[in-house]
Amino acid sequence: MEDTQQQKDELYMRKALAEAEVAYNAGEIPVGAVIVCNDKIISRAHNLTETLHDVTAHAEMQAITSAADNLGGKYLTDCTIYVTVEPCVMCAGAIGWAQIKRVVYGAGDEKRGFVRFAPAALHPKATVTAGVLEDECRRLMQEFFRSRR
Amino acid sequence: MEDTQQQKDELYMRKALAEAEVAYNAGEIPVGAVIVCNDKIISRAHNLTETLHDVTAHAEMQAITSAADNLGGKYLTDCTIYVTVEPCVMCAGAIGWAQIKRVVYGAGDEKRGFVRFAPAALHPKATVTAGVLEDECRRLMQEFFRSRR
Numbered sequence: 669m670e671d672t673q674q675q676k677d678e679l680y681m682r683k684a685l686a687e688a689e690v691a692y693n694a695g696e697i698p699v700g701a702v703i704v705c706n707d708k709i710i711s712r713a714h715n716l717t718e719t720l721h722d723v724t725a726h727a728e729m730q731a732i733t734s735a736a737d738n739l740g741g742k743y744l745t746d747c748t749i750y751v752t753v754e755p756c757v758m759c760a761g762a763i764g765w766a767q768i769k770r771v772v773y774g775a776g777d778e779k780r781g782f783v784r785f786a787p788a789a790l791h792p793k794a795t796v797t798a799g800v801l802e803d804e805c806r807r808l809m810q811e812f813f814r815s816r817r
Numbered sequence: 818m819e820d821t822q823q824q825k826d827e828l829y830m831r832k833a834l835a836e837a838e839v840a841y842n843a844g845e846i847p848v849g850a851v852i853v854c855n856d857k858i859i860s861r862a863h864n865l866t867e868t869l870h871d872v873t874a875h876a877e878m879q880a881i882t883s884a885a886d887n888l889g890g891k892y893l894t895d896c897t898i899y900v901t902v903e904p905c906v907m908c909a910g911a912i913g914w915a916q917i918k919r920v921v922y923g924a925g926d927e928k929r930g931f932v933r934f935a936p937a938a939l940h941p942k943a944t945v946t947a948g949v950l951e952d953e954c955r956r957l958m959q960e961f962f963r964s965r966r
Contacts, residue, residue: 717891718891721885721886721889721890721891722881722882722885722886722891723881723885723891723892723911723914723915724873724878724881724882724911724914729873732871732872732873733871733873736870736871736872737870737871740870741870742866742867742870742871742872743872756910756914757906757907757909757910757913757935757938758906758907758908758909758910758911758913758914758938759907759910760906760907760910761905761906761907761908761909761910761935762872762873762907764906764907765872765873765905765907766872785935785937785938786906786910786934786935786938788934789906789907789934789935
């Protein structure tokens with residue numbers, strides 16, 4: 669029996685969570701992302717802003733650059749991006765430029781998320797699914813910030 | 818006699834325009850940017866999205882990454898970014914994360930610009946100056962798109 673979309677979404681979000689855990693263990697804000705095209709992961713990345721001293725090194729940005737490199741073109745029209753935390757304005761803008769058709773995220777981000785601050789950033793035909801493995805994604809962020817206090 | 822702020826702004830915008838011309842000659846959408854800190858240019862960049870097959874390779878993104886590398890820290894709190902065209906949502910998000918305190922741009926961009934699509938993307942204390950060498954910045958864009966028809 670084939671997996672339902674929800675099962676697939678949870679499967680890929682677990683891969684994004686594994687990336688977020690790598691970030692956590694490196695002292696980075698724990699956000700991870702994977703990009704999927706035709707049921708295949710074509711890139712995976714985690715936040716590296718501290719390691720690279722670069723505010724643009726969010727998980728999504730690196731996943732997009734790497735996926736385009738993998739596909740050999742800059743548009744990711746048939747792809748879905750899975751990210752553990754709601755993309756910020758910068759990342760949503762990049763997701764829009766790349767014409768990614770579906771965005772799936774775990775925990776929301778009221779302070780920086782695109783849903784509130786740049787609601788028209790994505791491609792007009794893109795769809796958004798929020799809250800996949802939300803508790804696990806949020807817990808990892810909360811543990812990180814608690815350990816930093 | 819010391820230069821006025823307007824004279825300085827035009828001087829630095831000319832440097833950004835020179836970068837945009839490099840992009841133009843390489844077949845890239847002609848946008849250039851420079852970042853200035855204490856009256857010194859610390860980075861200059863132009864759009865490279867076609868060359869790199871990477872939607873994230875806007876002039877501003879590269880200028881930010883390079884300026885942070887130059888300063889040795891990821892925040893550009895005392896810097897001004899000069900860019901020939903109004904930053905898009907992605908770039909405005911990056912400018913916000915970098916805490917750049919002043920944004921100066923030439924031509925507006927009604928279709929993609931942050932002023933309309935992500936008005937709260939910049940740092941809350943950042944200031945914006947629009948329209949510096951606006952005609953020249955716009956003309957370069959128009960010539961590019963005319964030549965592509």
